[in-house]
Amino acid sequence: DIQMTQSPSSVSASVGDRVTITCRASQGISSWLAWYQQKPGKAPKLLIYAASSLQSGVPSRFSGSGSGTDFTLTISSLQPEDFATYYCQQANSFPSFGQGTKVEIK
Amino acid sequence: EVQLVESGGGLVQPGRSLRLSCAASGFTFDDYAMHWVRQAPGKGLEWVSGISWNSGSIGYADSVKGRFTISRDNAKNSLYLQMNSLRAEDTALYYCAKDMGPGIAVAGAIDYWGQGTLVTVSS
Numbered sequence: 429d430i431q432m433t434q435s436p437s438s439v440s441a442s443v444g445d446r447v448t449i450t451c452r453a454s455q456g457i458s459s460w461l462a463w464y465q466q467k468p469g470k471a472p473k474l475l476i477y478a479a480s481s482l483q484s485g486v487p488s489r490f491s492g493s494g495s496g497t498d499f500t501l502t503i504s505s506l507q508p509e510d511f512a513t514y515y516c517q518q519a520n521s522f523p524s525f526g527q528g529t530k531v532e533i534k
Numbered sequence: 535e536v537q538l539v540e541s542g543g544g545l546v547q548p549g550r551s552l553r554l555s556c557a558a559s560g561f562t563f564d565d566y567a568m569h570w571v572r573q574a575p576g577k578g579l580e581w582v583s584g585i586s587w588n589s590g591s592i593g594y595a596d597s598v599k600g601r602f603t604i605s606r607d608n609a610k611n612s613l614y615l616q617m618n619s620l621r622a623e624d625t626a627l628y629y630c631a632k633d634m635g636p637g638i639a640v641a642g643a644i645d646y647w648g649q650g651t652l653v654t655v656s657s
Contacts, residue, residue, distance in 0.1 A: 429596070462643035464579075471629060471647035472579065483645065515579055521639045522593040523569065523581040 434526035440534040447503040449529045451516035460519040467512045536560040536646045538630045543651030556613040556630030564608035567633035572626035584638035620655045
Protein backbone atom coordinates (compact mmCIF):
# COMPACT_ATOMS: atom_id res chain seq x y z
CA ASP A 429 0.00 0.00 0.00
CA ILE A 430 1.13 3.54 -0.74
CA GLN A 431 1.23 5.84 2.28
CA MET A 432 0.73 9.58 1.84
CA THR A 433 2.20 12.03 4.34
CA GLN A 434 1.23 15.68 4.36
CA SER A 435 2.99 18.55 6.08
CA PRO A 436 2.30 20.61 7.97
CA SER A 437 -0.76 19.23 9.77
CA SER A 438 -1.99 22.77 10.23
CA VAL A 439 -0.91 26.23 9.18
CA SER A 440 -2.00 29.65 10.40
CA ALA A 441 -2.03 32.29 7.71
CA SER A 442 -3.50 35.68 6.86
CA VAL A 443 -5.51 36.81 3.88
CA GLY A 444 -3.11 37.53 1.06
CA ASP A 445 -0.42 35.13 2.27
CA ARG A 446 1.19 32.53 0.07
CA VAL A 447 0.57 29.07 1.50
CA THR A 448 2.41 25.89 0.56
CA ILE A 449 1.40 22.36 1.56
CA THR A 450 3.55 19.35 0.81
CA CYS A 451 2.65 15.72 0.27
CA ARG A 452 5.08 12.82 0.15
CA ALA A 453 4.31 9.35 -1.19
CA SER A 454 5.96 6.25 0.27
CA GLN A 455 6.85 5.14 -3.25
CA GLY A 456 6.90 6.75 -6.66
CA ILE A 457 3.51 7.59 -8.13
CA SER A 458 4.59 9.45 -11.28
CA SER A 459 2.23 12.43 -11.52
CA TRP A 460 -0.85 10.60 -10.27
CA LEU A 461 -1.74 12.91 -7.43
CA ALA A 462 -4.85 14.92 -6.65
CA TRP A 463 -5.60 17.69 -4.16
CA TYR A 464 -8.95 18.31 -2.48
CA GLN A 465 -10.41 21.09 -0.35
CA GLN A 466 -12.93 20.30 2.36
CA LYS A 467 -14.91 22.80 4.40
CA PRO A 468 -16.73 21.85 7.62
CA GLY A 469 -19.91 19.90 6.98
CA LYS A 470 -19.25 19.69 3.24
CA ALA A 471 -18.02 17.05 0.84
CA PRO A 472 -14.47 17.36 -0.51
CA LYS A 473 -13.94 19.34 -3.69
CA LEU A 474 -11.37 18.45 -6.34
CA LEU A 475 -8.85 21.23 -6.91
CA ILE A 476 -5.94 19.67 -8.79
CA TYR A 477 -5.51 16.36 -10.62
CA ALA A 478 -2.52 14.74 -12.31
CA ALA A 479 -0.31 16.76 -9.94
CA SER A 480 -0.67 20.08 -11.76
CA SER A 481 -3.90 20.19 -13.76
CA LEU A 482 -6.42 22.69 -12.44
CA GLN A 483 -9.96 21.32 -12.20
CA SER A 484 -12.55 23.34 -14.12
CA GLY A 485 -13.91 26.24 -12.12
CA VAL A 486 -11.09 26.30 -9.55
CA PRO A 487 -9.42 29.71 -9.15
CA SER A 488 -5.97 30.10 -10.67
CA ARG A 489 -4.45 31.04 -7.31
CA PHE A 490 -4.35 27.29 -6.66
CA SER A 491 -1.50 25.40 -8.29
CA GLY A 492 0.14 22.03 -7.93
CA SER A 493 3.56 20.68 -8.75
CA GLY A 494 5.76 17.66 -8.29
CA SER A 495 6.30 14.14 -9.53
CA GLY A 496 7.60 10.87 -8.21
CA THR A 497 7.29 11.08 -4.44
CA ASP A 498 7.19 14.80 -3.59
CA PHE A 499 4.34 17.14 -4.37
CA THR A 500 3.22 20.65 -3.48
CA LEU A 501 -0.05 22.55 -3.38
CA THR A 502 0.37 26.32 -3.43
CA ILE A 503 -2.24 28.99 -2.78
CA SER A 504 -0.66 32.15 -4.16
CA SER A 505 -2.77 34.69 -2.29
CA LEU A 506 -4.98 33.27 0.43
CA GLN A 507 -8.62 34.38 0.30
CA PRO A 508 -11.20 34.21 3.11
CA GLU A 509 -12.99 31.33 1.40
CA ASP A 510 -9.78 29.26 1.32
CA PHE A 511 -9.74 28.54 5.03
CA ALA A 512 -10.40 24.80 4.98
CA THR A 513 -8.72 21.41 5.22
CA TYR A 514 -6.72 20.15 2.25
CA TYR A 515 -6.03 16.52 1.37
CA CYS A 516 -3.73 14.92 -1.15
CA GLN A 517 -4.62 11.58 -2.74
CA GLN A 518 -2.50 9.25 -4.79
CA ALA A 519 -4.11 7.79 -7.90
CA ASN A 520 -1.32 5.43 -8.95
CA SER A 521 -3.01 2.44 -7.35
CA PHE A 522 -6.04 1.94 -5.12
CA PRO A 523 -6.56 5.45 -3.76
CA SER A 524 -5.08 6.60 -0.48
CA PHE A 525 -5.26 10.01 1.15
CA GLY A 526 -2.93 12.11 3.21
CA GLN A 527 -4.00 12.94 6.75
CA GLY A 528 -5.01 16.49 5.86
CA THR A 529 -3.70 20.01 6.40
CA LYS A 530 -5.92 22.55 8.12
CA VAL A 531 -5.46 26.13 6.95
CA GLU A 532 -6.52 28.42 9.77
CA ILE A 533 -6.89 32.15 10.18
CA LYS A 534 -3.90 33.80 11.83
CA GLU B 535 -25.50 18.56 -13.34
CA VAL B 536 -23.84 15.58 -11.68
CA GLN B 537 -25.71 14.36 -8.62
CA LEU B 538 -24.81 11.55 -6.25
CA VAL B 539 -27.35 10.81 -3.54
CA GLU B 540 -26.50 8.30 -0.83
CA SER B 541 -29.00 6.48 1.34
CA GLY B 542 -29.17 3.56 3.74
CA GLY B 543 -27.16 4.85 6.66
CA GLY B 544 -28.30 4.68 10.25
CA LEU B 545 -27.67 3.28 13.70
CA VAL B 546 -26.75 -0.40 13.76
CA GLN B 547 -25.45 -2.75 16.43
CA PRO B 548 -21.97 -4.26 16.22
CA GLY B 549 -21.92 -7.44 14.17
CA ARG B 550 -25.00 -6.50 12.14
CA SER B 551 -25.28 -5.55 8.48
CA LEU B 552 -26.26 -2.50 6.49
CA ARG B 553 -26.54 -1.79 2.77
CA LEU B 554 -25.74 1.64 1.38
CA SER B 555 -27.04 2.85 -1.96
CA CYS B 556 -26.02 5.71 -4.22
CA ALA B 557 -28.26 7.06 -6.97
CA ALA B 558 -26.31 8.78 -9.74
CA SER B 559 -27.54 11.23 -12.34
CA GLY B 560 -26.26 13.90 -14.70
CA PHE B 561 -23.57 11.79 -16.38
CA THR B 562 -23.17 8.53 -18.26
CA PHE B 563 -22.88 6.26 -15.24
CA ASP B 564 -21.49 3.21 -17.03
CA ASP B 565 -18.53 5.18 -18.41
CA TYR B 566 -16.94 5.75 -15.01
CA ALA B 567 -15.50 3.95 -12.04
CA MET B 568 -17.10 4.66 -8.68
CA HIS B 569 -15.85 4.66 -5.11
CA TRP B 570 -16.95 4.69 -1.50
CA VAL B 571 -14.89 6.95 0.76
CA ARG B 572 -15.57 7.38 4.46
CA GLN B 573 -14.77 9.94 7.11
CA ALA B 574 -14.98 9.15 10.80
CA PRO B 575 -16.16 12.04 13.00
CA GLY B 576 -13.42 14.65 13.20
CA LYS B 577 -11.00 12.52 11.17
CA GLY B 578 -9.60 12.44 7.65
CA LEU B 579 -10.70 10.74 4.46
CA GLU B 580 -10.35 6.97 4.04
CA TRP B 581 -10.92 5.17 0.75
CA VAL B 582 -13.13 2.14 1.38
CA SER B 583 -13.78 0.49 -1.97
CA GLY B 584 -13.88 1.09 -5.70
CA ILE B 585 -15.41 -0.57 -8.76
CA SER B 586 -14.59 -0.11 -12.41
CA TRP B 587 -17.14 0.89 -15.05
CA ASN B 588 -18.03 -2.71 -15.91
CA SER B 589 -17.47 -4.25 -12.45
CA GLY B 590 -14.43 -6.04 -13.89
CA SER B 591 -12.05 -4.53 -11.36
CA ILE B 592 -12.89 -4.15 -7.68
CA GLY B 593 -10.77 -3.12 -4.73
CA TYR B 594 -11.11 -2.81 -0.98
CA ALA B 595 -9.20 -1.21 1.84
CA ASP B 596 -7.58 -3.75 4.13
CA SER B 597 -9.78 -2.48 6.97
CA VAL B 598 -12.96 -3.72 5.26
CA LYS B 599 -11.75 -6.59 3.08
CA GLY B 600 -13.85 -9.70 3.63
CA ARG B 601 -16.65 -7.76 5.34
CA PHE B 602 -17.79 -5.22 2.73
CA THR B 603 -18.93 -5.85 -0.84
CA ILE B 604 -19.23 -3.16 -3.51
CA SER B 605 -21.48 -3.56 -6.52
CA ARG B 606 -23.15 -1.48 -9.19
CA ASP B 607 -26.19 -1.71 -11.44
CA ASN B 608 -25.52 0.27 -14.59
CA ALA B 609 -29.11 -0.16 -15.76
CA LYS B 610 -30.28 1.62 -12.61
CA ASN B 611 -27.42 4.14 -12.40
CA SER B 612 -26.78 2.90 -8.89
CA LEU B 613 -23.85 1.99 -6.66
CA TYR B 614 -24.08 -0.16 -3.55
CA LEU B 615 -22.04 -1.11 -0.52
CA GLN B 616 -23.04 -4.18 1.48
CA MET B 617 -21.50 -3.90 4.92
CA ASN B 618 -21.42 -7.01 7.11
CA SER B 619 -19.95 -7.71 10.55
CA LEU B 620 -19.95 -4.02 11.35
CA ARG B 621 -17.62 -2.71 14.03
CA ALA B 622 -17.55 0.46 16.09
CA GLU B 623 -14.59 1.66 14.02
CA ASP B 624 -16.78 1.59 10.90
CA THR B 625 -18.71 4.56 12.30
CA ALA B 626 -18.33 7.31 9.72
CA LEU B 627 -19.92 9.45 7.04
CA TYR B 628 -19.85 7.37 3.86
CA TYR B 629 -19.44 9.25 0.59
CA CYS B 630 -20.31 7.95 -2.85
CA ALA B 631 -17.78 9.34 -5.32
CA LYS B 632 -17.26 9.40 -9.08
CA ASP B 633 -13.89 8.72 -10.66
CA MET B 634 -12.62 10.79 -13.59
CA GLY B 635 -12.00 7.61 -15.59
CA PRO B 636 -13.41 4.14 -16.18
CA GLY B 637 -11.00 2.13 -14.05
CA ILE B 638 -9.87 2.00 -10.46
CA ALA B 639 -6.17 2.11 -9.61
CA VAL B 640 -5.53 3.58 -13.05
CA ALA B 641 -4.63 7.18 -12.39
CA GLY B 642 -8.05 8.69 -11.82
CA ALA B 643 -8.98 11.38 -9.37
CA ILE B 644 -12.41 11.76 -7.80
CA ASP B 645 -14.23 14.65 -9.41
CA TYR B 646 -17.66 14.45 -7.78
CA TRP B 647 -18.83 13.52 -4.32
CA GLY B 648 -22.22 13.00 -2.75
CA GLN B 649 -23.15 14.60 0.56
CA GLY B 650 -22.70 11.36 2.45
CA THR B 651 -24.77 9.03 4.59
CA LEU B 652 -23.93 8.54 8.25
CA VAL B 653 -23.35 5.06 9.62
CA THR B 654 -23.18 4.69 13.39
CA VAL B 655 -22.20 1.34 14.85
CA SER B 656 -23.07 1.15 18.52
CA SER B 657 -24.89 -1.04 20.98
